[in-house]
Every structure is written in C-alpha cells, then in structure tokens.
Amino acid sequence: MTQQPTTSLGRIAADAAARRPRSEAPPGPVIRVRDMDFHYGAAQALWDIELDVPRGQVMALIGPSGCGKSTFLRTLNRMNDTIEGTRVDGQVLLDGANVNSPDVDVVELRRRVGMVFQRPNPFPMSVYDNVAFGPRLHGKSKKAELDERVERCLKGAALWDEVRDRLKSPALSLSGGQQQRLCIARALANEPEVLLLDEPASALDPNSTAKIEDLIFELRGRYTIVIVTHNMQQAARVSDSTAFFLKGRLIEVGSTRTVFTNPARPETEQYITGRFG
C-alpha cells in the first residue's frame, strides 16, 4: 500500500480507489470459474481459466483483441449457447451452482446475469416497452408494478430525466449514448445479480462514455459488474479488480491498482505500458 504508483494508469486507479467507500468487508465471490476450457468447434479459445468475481464489485477484463475476454464474458450467462458447435469444459459456478449443468434453466440464469452489448441494441419498440420487456417475459404484467419498475430502472441507468416525457416514443429515436443506457436500464429491469458489460462504451462518443462510466460507478455495490474493455483508462477508472487475458489464457488477476501499478507478470506490464495490443 505504500508503494507509489509508477504509471499514469496506476495513478488513475489509485485515485479511483481513493474515491470509493472502503467500509465494506471483503466480499465473497459470486462467480467462481474453475479449470475452464472453451472451444469453438475444433478451435480452442480459452485455456484453464481460474477466476473469482467478488460480489458487489466491478471487475474489468482487459487484453488485446481476440484474447478471449468477450468469449469468457459470454460463458458467464451461456450466451455462447447461441453459437453452434461451442463447448465448455470445467466449471462456472454462480453462487456455488454450475451454470453449465443440464438442470440449470438458462432462461433464469440470464435473468440473474444480465448483459449489455458492445453496440446499443434496443428493440424497435417504445422506451417503456424496452425496459418492461424482461419483467413481462418473467411474468410481471401488472401495470402499476411495471410503471414503478421502469421508472426505477431508468433512474438507475441515469436516463429518467432525459426520457420521462417520451416513454412511448420509439427507442431507436434516442441518441447512441442514451440507447446504451436504455439497454443497461433494460438489463437492470430483470433485477439481475450480475451485470455483464461487453465494451459498453466502445461505440459511443467521449461524452456518452463518461456518462456510462459514471453510471457503472453508481451501480457498483448494488450489482456485481464484469466489464470487458479495450480502454485501459476506463478499466482503471471504473474497476475494483482487473483480469488480464492473453491468447485465451488468464495471465493475471488482482486489484486494479495492483495490476496497473505493480503487475506480477511481464506480459501484463508490456500490455499496459502499450508495447503491444
């Protein structure tokens, strides 16, 4: 703790850590990944992943393009099921239960583990219907209840003030940044325990990116968040812990501050100092 940050990234991480409340007890992991391999058909994409995601914290996954971080993210809510010929070996445990076990209801899993994608992908319906989509699927259809939840989630996604007067207008008429926050609101409406963000700001302008980052900061604590990002400043700003992937392997994981200031592995250091990637 006494060590001085050596890089600018380290400084950012240290500042961010300083801004966070410190009171909580060290949380137990909500997701534990053990000895996981992943294949696309004959091609292996992930090797021997061992990772714990602490409850209520923000974990950033970083690494060069094609290193498997998005693939890893999608194993957490089994989105890879939608791609033919994929195979997962090893264990992904959510609250101790293996998500790949055949008696896990994937629909329920995805309600508990929400996901937001790289590009905003609202449905071509109204703002309201977008947010209400998940709750309706899961059997919430009372109007008052829905109204309340839509408002809460839009507020939670810091969008309420901007859209409160046009809940019935088409979601596609919103700006890109608003659309992405709507997608986050939509994910929140399912009351998930974990929120997976797959490069949520990469398609947005800097202003919108800042808003998304603020939002992640706001959501921290209430939700466990795993965010894939290309942007190391972003990782340093928003995350508590960081995992570095390279060529399908998890190279290093630790508190964001440690990873950025004092990486244990030379590859990590090379990456964050910008020597490749």
Add this chain to the structure above:
Amino acid sequence: MSRPAGSARVDYRGSIGSFLCAGAVATVLLAMVLLFTLLLMRGAGAFWPRDLVEWKMADGAVYLVEEIETQADGAIRARLANRELYDLDFKIARPEDILSRSIPADALRLERSENGPFHGYLVSEGEQSWRLRAPDGAEIELPAAEVLRKSYPNQMGLLQRLGAWFAGVARFVTDEPRNANQEGGVWPALVGTSLLVILMSILVVPFGVMAALYLNEYARDTWFVRLVRVAVNNLAGVPSIVYGVFGLGFLVYGVGGALDHAFFSDSLPSPTFGAGGVLWASVTMALLTVPVVVVATEEGLRAVPRERREAALALGATRWEMLRHVILPGARPGILTGTILAVSRAAGEVAPLMLTGVVGFARELPVSGEFPYLHLNERFMHLGFHIYSVGFQAPNVEAAEPLVYATSALLLALVLLLNLTAIRLRARVRRSLAGK
C-alpha cells in the same frame, strides 16, 4: 469518353457499347409501355360509349355502326350489332365503298339479353314489346323483357359519356356474365379468384413462415439444410403446370377420391371431392407459392440484426419468446412481401388451375347463403382462366374481344398493384438488411 477533349482519339467503341446497352433498356421500357397502353386503353375503351355512325353503302345497304379502327390497308372496321339481321358482328369496308357517313342524333343503342346489342331507332316503347326500326328501315318487334338498357350515344356529352363509362365499369365488375360469357360482367370470376387467393393464403402463410423459421432458426446449419434451402429456392422455378399435374393426380384423384370413398360413398360414382374444385386448386397454388413465402420470410428474418436476438436472449427470453416478440415483428415486412407476391402469383397463374378445377362458366358461386356457405368442392371461375376461355373458346371470339381486353386490364391492374406494393416493401427490407 472521359478523355480530355484535346485528345484526338474518339472513343467509338465505348460510345457504341454504352448506346447499345441504353438501347436495350429503351427497348424493354418501350415494349412495356406499349403493352400496358394497349391493354389499359382497349380494356377501358370497351366501356366508352362510341358514336353510332350511319353508313350508306355504294351497294344500297344502310348500316348503323360503331367504328372501331382504321386498318393498315385503309379499310374501316366497325361493329354492326343486330346479330339477328347480319351474319357477322363486324363490318370491314373500304372508304370508297361508303357513300356517306352521318351521325343521326336519334340513333338508339340497346343492350339486350338476346342477340347482343341493337343499333337502330325507337318507334314505340310498349309494356309488352318495343317497336324498333333497323338501320335499313325494316321494323322489328322486341319483347320488352329482353331490353336491359337503352342509350342515345350520339346525344351524349363528354360528362355523360364519362358517367356511362363509370357505370359500365361498375356493371362489368359486379354483373354476372351473359350470353356464353361474351357479355355482362366478371363478378363470379372475381369472387372465384378472391376465394382461391384467400384459401391459398390461409394455407401458405403459416406453413411458409413455419418452414422459413425452421430453416433459419431451428435447423442446424448443416450441408443438408443448405441443400434443402437451395432446393426450396429452385422449386420456385419448377413450371407451374407440373404443380397442376401433381394437384390433379394426388389431390383430386388421390386424396379427393379417398375422401369420396370414406365420406361421400352415397353419391358415388359421381365425385364430390374426387373432381377438381376450389379447395384442391387452392392447395395446389399454396404448394406453388410456398417457395415465394419461404424465400421472402427468410430474407425478412435475416434482416433482423443479430444484436437484437442476443439482447432478447440475454434478457432471459426463451427462443420462442425471442421469435415472437423481436424476430417475427422485425420480419413482418418480409412476410408481408412474400404473402403479396404469392397472392399476385396465384391471381395471375392459370395453367395449374386448368387441371385442378377452374371452369369457364360456373352456375353457382363457391360461396353462397346455403349451408355450409363455403362449397370447397365446387368448381369455380377465375379471372385469368376467363381470359383464356372467352378469348379462345367462346362461340364468337371476335365479338367477345372487348370484354377479354377489359378482363385483362382488370387482372393486370390488380397484379400490378400487388406487385408494386410488394416491391416497395421488399425495398424496405433490403435497406434494413444493407444497413445492418
């Protein structure tokens, strides 16, 4: 062509090449415009009240005719009417054989239930019978019941003629045919076509969409499924008459025959479902148009961005919920395009119907007020087949020609309207596909 003007070389080859290409486009467009003009003009012209012209011929004969056209050799072709007086419906005369042409104001045109129209003059209009004078002066008595409508076309102004034209078109669409289909309207053919198209849509849309959903969403992308997709695509190119052959052999004789033995054995050997009828024709048409619906629906399904599917799944939707709430609404323009194209195909296709139950003249409509209201085993009339049967099998094809043109124009207008809608919808689907 884009060489600087200062360069001495003149690009003949390029100029000729691009001109020939432009000429090809020009030819296609010109041919299309001429065809449409011919059909629409002649079709619409069938109802325009023409002047009745009195011809005094060099040989002493007097005719009262509607002049139709001047032929290439200069002779005038004219409609004679008064079928009971003349052997021919048309008179072709060289101008020098006509001593005088005049337009008598009191010339009368009657539409009758027998012998086609009458041209002449009214003497007296009685309760029981009308006394008329033929163009050559002879007096004729006509039972009043045979008179359908009288008009004095030579006294009509433009507005009156326009009114008469609209009335004529309306009667054409809503009247029963008369006189071996050579006169009257096409109402039963219109009803038959609509019923065929509706029954076909009820069959083809759900099944076509299901097949597209299966191929696109449920089946794994193996070589077999790819092969099936290619095959289904290609079935759109199989000649329609082959579907007709199948309809006759399998549906009419096979399934229909079996139904007759099982449920209608009392009336055998006269067939109930074992003969052509609107049901079998609709099923045949549905088979014929399944590829159209499948292809268009698949296009529509592919137009829905992948991100939207993932979003729905990530929110915990089951596959069906994803399809129902996100994919199918997005694919709706594609499905609609397919449906419209299928309808337009079925409205215009004739060959398979000739084997599965269309007739030139049906005494009864396949829909009626009598139980069971919808008579699926009845033979039916169809606009397209009407063109064939009246144009080729009517006792007097020449006399029926104006009505065939009118029927063609009506069918063409319907099909063009449908296709135009489909083309616009499809353009929308393609734009969203391209924008993806």
Add this chain to the structure above:
Amino acid sequence: MGPADYNRKRATVDKAVALLVRLGGIGVVLAVFFIAAFLVMEAAPLAAGPAVASRGVLVEAGRALAAGVEPFAEASWSLRQDGHLQLRDLRDGELIEDRELFRLREDERVAAVRVAADQGSLAIATTAGRLAAAPLGFVVDYGDELERSHRLEGTAPRWLIEEGAGPLSAFDHQVDGPTVWAVAAAADGAVELIRGKLKIDKLSGEERISFRKLVLEPQGEVRDLALLESGAFVAGFADGSVRAWQASRDFKALEERGAGAPGAPILQIRALIGSGSALVARDDGSVERWMLKLQESGHPVLGQAAAMPERLPGLRGVVPSSRQRLFFALGQDEVWIGQATAGEYLARIPLPARVRGLAVAPREDHLLLLAEDGSLELRAIDLGFPAVTAHTLFGKVLYEGAAEPAWTWQSTGGTDAYEPKTSFVPLILGTLKGTFWALLPSIPLALLGALFTARFLRGRAREIVKPAVELLAGIPSVILGFVAALYLAPAIQDRMLSIMLLPIALVLVTVALASVWARLPLRKRRILHEGLAPFVLAGVYFGIAWAVIGAGPWIEQTLFGTSLRMWLPEGLGLPFEQRNAAVVGLAMGFTVTPLIFTLAEDAFRNVPETLAEASQALGATPWQTAVRVIVPPAMPGVVAAVMLGLGRAVGETMIVLMATGNTPITGMNLFQGFRALSANLAVELPEAPHGGSLYRTLFLSALMLFAFTFVINTLAEVVRVRGRKAL
C-alpha cells in the same frame, strides 16, 4: 404460481412451439419433395413389364375347337365340333348354357374357327367347305345381392358360303358396322372375297343381306388369309411370300397391292385390332407386322412395318389382343407377349406343355389356356402399360397408315381401335423451339440492359427502371398469351419482314447515333450519365418501329411481289401459320427478359464499386471498366440468370398454349407453331383417363419437365454461389 413454475410453463411453451415449427417446417419441405416422388410413382408403372399368375382356375370343358371368356372372366365359352356353343361358369365349373349356334348338315363338322380380333364375332368353316359367322355376345344379370350371372346373347349366325366345294384351306371374316366381309381360300387355290351388306327394309323392318363376291386365282398354296380395312386382305403362301389385294371402289375387280419376297413358310396371318395391319407368323418362329402403306401415288402398297427381333422356337400361333396392338405368341412351352407397334417382345411366360391354344379375356386381365385334354385354365394377368415403351416414346415408329417411320404425338383418335402415337420427340423439339426463339431476343436485350442499369444509370432513373422491369416480370402469362394470339399474331402476319428487320434497323440507328455522339464536345454529352439516354432512345425507337412496321408490307411487295406469308409457302414451300414461333418468341420475351434482366442486374451490381473506381483511376473509360472489370467477375451470376431464364421458357405454359396452333410438329420453322411439353399437359391431361397409359405417359412428361428445370436451376444456383465466393 411461483417463478419456477412460471419458468417451467414458459419452457413447455417453447418446446411445444419448437416441435410444431419443426414438424411444420419439415412437413412443408417434405411435401414439396413429395411432388417429385409422386410424379415418379405415377410414371413408374410404365416401366414395369407384364406379369402372369403362375396358376389359376381349372375347369373341365370337353374337347372344343375354340374357347374364350366373357368380359368379367367369370364364364368361359367354347365351340365344339358339332357347332354347339357352350357357356360354363368358371367359378364352379357348371355348364350354364349349351346352344346349337351353327346348324350343320349331316356328316358335316366344324373344321376351323376364327375369332375376330375384337372378340365381337366368330366365324367357322365346315368340313363341307361352308363358311358362317356369328356375333359373340354375353348378357350379365344381377341378383339380389348384386352377384353376377352370365348367359349368351341371343344371336343368329349368317352363312357366308352356303354351298361349299370341299374344305377351305384358309379364311377370315370381319364385321364392320352393317357390312360383313369374308375371304376364303378353297383347296384348289381359288380365293374368294365376299362382301355382305345388311339392309333393313323400312316398311317391313325386315333385315336383308345382299352379297357380292370377287374371285381370284393366285399362284401358290395359300396358307392363311387376313382381312384388312376397306376390302383389302393379305394372303400368306407356302413359299413364304405375302401378297395383298384390295377390292376396287366399285367392287368390280381385285387390285393387287404389292407383295413381299419369299421366305420361311407362312404359319398364320392375323389382323390386329382395327384391321390396320396384320401379324404374319412363320414356321421358323419369326413374327412380322405387315400393313398397307400409303404411297405418294395415293395407292396403298403392302409393306413390312416391323419384325420381331427374336424367333420363338416351336411357334404354334399368334393371338392378337382385343384392345391394343399387342399379341400373344404361343410356343412349345411358353408364351411370349409382343408389342406390335414398337416391334419388341415384352415378356416370356413358361406354360405347362399340354397347352395347345390360348385366349385372352376381353379386358386383358386374364389368359385362358386350352389344354390337350379339353380342360381350361384361367390365369390372372397384369399387362401393365405395354403400349408405351422407350422405343415408342423416343424412337421413330412406323404407324399404321404412314409411309415412313416418324416421331409422332397423337395420343387419341376417333375409335377405340386407334393406335396411340406417343412420341415425346415432337413435344421436346417444340419446347426447345419455343425456348430458342424466346431466348434469342431476350438474352442480348436483358444482359445489355442489366449492364446499363447496374453500371451507367444513377439515382432516380435506376429507381424507375429496376421496379419497372420487376413489374413487367409479374404480368400474368395468360394476358401475354392472349395479347400474342389475338393482337400480335394477326397484327404482324403481314409484317413478318418488319419484325425481322426491326432489330437490325434499331441496332444500325443506335450505332449511327453513338458514332455521332462520340464526336460531340464533352459538355454536350451529359445526358448519357444522367440516365436520360434510355428514355430519349425509347422515343427514337418508337419512331423507327413505326416507320419500319409501316414500310414492311411495301418492302415485302417490292422484294417478293407478294407478302412474305404468301411467298414462303408459294416460293419456298415453307408453311406459314398465323400463330407461329415468332409470335411466341416475342410474347415469351416479355416474361423471360425481365427475369434475366433483374438477376443479371443483381450480378453486375454486386461487383464492388471499389473495383470500378480502381479501374477508372487507371484511366479506363466507363465502357472499358464495364467490359473488362465489371463483366468478368459478374459472369457466374450472368450465366445463372440465363439458365433461370431458360428454365422459365421451358416451363411456360399459357403463352405457348395460346399463341401457337399446338400442332405437334418437329420442324424448327420460325413461321410455324409447335406443341410444347407444358401446353401438351394442359391440353391432354384433363381428358386422360385416370391411371391409364396416356395418363401415366403425361406424368412422365411432367416428371421430365420437373427434372429438367430443377437441374437447370440447381446448376444455376451452384454457379452463382461459386461466383459469389470468388468475388
């Protein structure tokens, strides 16, 4: 309901829908493939050969000279030497009826019996040399339970030779409406042709028959005789020669109608159904079909139509079928089923050695075997569809009445005895002819137009042209057929030359305009790139077309001194029909051109814009870019487009049905019509009896259409996909 229950319900719905969609989807796919399977199923029985049951019903009938069965094959008749006709129930062997049909004199016996090919009558010759004929008819009575019982129809024999001069060596008879024909050879070699005409006295209602006879004394020993149509007969001699005579029209003389060279001695001659031709069987086991062929002189001359390719050892006789040109050749211990039209044996069936004769049931569903000991055996037989073989479908066949073997399609005729002519060749040629004349103008027009639309037109102009062409593709073909037949055909029959000159004139004018254009200053040349050129040209073309069509008749007069349509038959001997291939080609152009156009346009447009830009950056003109950079990679798509156009033209039905005369001819003459496979189906299938030979033949032709278009389309798809991958 807890969330777990709710989720279970959702999962159930999801599974149910998945099942439904799978079933529905696979069902649709299968249904569509079932079409092909069904066509095969319906056509396949054509290929199956005849089948005969290995055993059947045995009845004791006593010695009989001839026997046969009634139409239901439930009773058999037999004619005994004493002139008695007996009817026996084959179900229980009981004798139903015994009638003295021919009243013979004392010591007179029936020497020989001959049953007509249609089994409607039989004739006997007696030991005294007398000749009589009698109709052969049966009556069916239905009992309370609809069970059938049979009896003989009451008929009177008619003596054709009342007084004989000794036994006859050969004879034949024929009943043709009110006329009875007979021909008989006496032992001394004289041959007598007898014609009996039945007249009913209008007052008394009495039947009277008047006979006329012609006698002939040929050289040689007559072995057998057979009557053909209209007073002609064929005689076979011991030296193997076959000769024919015919009564003159006034029945005053016998005229010789040709002869065949000597060969193996004649065993039997039997007229085939309809008496258009006769089977000649020889002692060496060979069977031939002979008939009178119409010569150009107008006289028929005897000639051999077909020879069966194999010899049947121990041939004892031939029995012609009563329904079609089929016969059963009886050998020592087997019977061969022969197809006389095609000249081939379809099947050979082993028989018990004691069989000495056979008869075929009128419905051809049973064979009746006559054994030496007088017993009869009835065996079920399924002939299949013997009239249709690969040879009759695709080979040249010499049909009755024709002079030369030919490919002919004429499936039905006026009488039951009609010889069906079902060659696919004229139909296939007709289809190819229509396709050729449709593609000839369509391909250049569509491809050039597509290239221009995809690569030269911009903006609004393209937004007009493409949908316009698609609209054109959607016109119902019945409308095009109607316009072609009732407007185009009469309108252009006097302007055929104009129609042929018009494309040439248009190309020349275009080339001329383009050459002038190329010399114009650049800034005046903008309209080509603003997409206006086609619209301007369309106006120009309209004017040219108007002029050329107007001038056509005048040019024809100047060149030929008459119109082309008169000159062709008179000057060149080429037939001219109003509804001809040129009309079809024009009308089909309206459906084929837009199809090829839209597909080729897609192909041209799918070539990336970057290629064109690169080419133009290197200084290539737009035309050079189009030809050298755009066309080559687009070629697979273009080929696919043309193939799909071909498939469309092959299957088009209504236009060819309406705009041609539908005569199945084989020539490629532009000024004659044709009959296509597709139109043939539309015309003939509704009238074809379900499950019959013609019905299945038509299904086979539908299968051919299906297979051809399916293969063409699949090839096109393969070519297209390969091409796209290469891009």
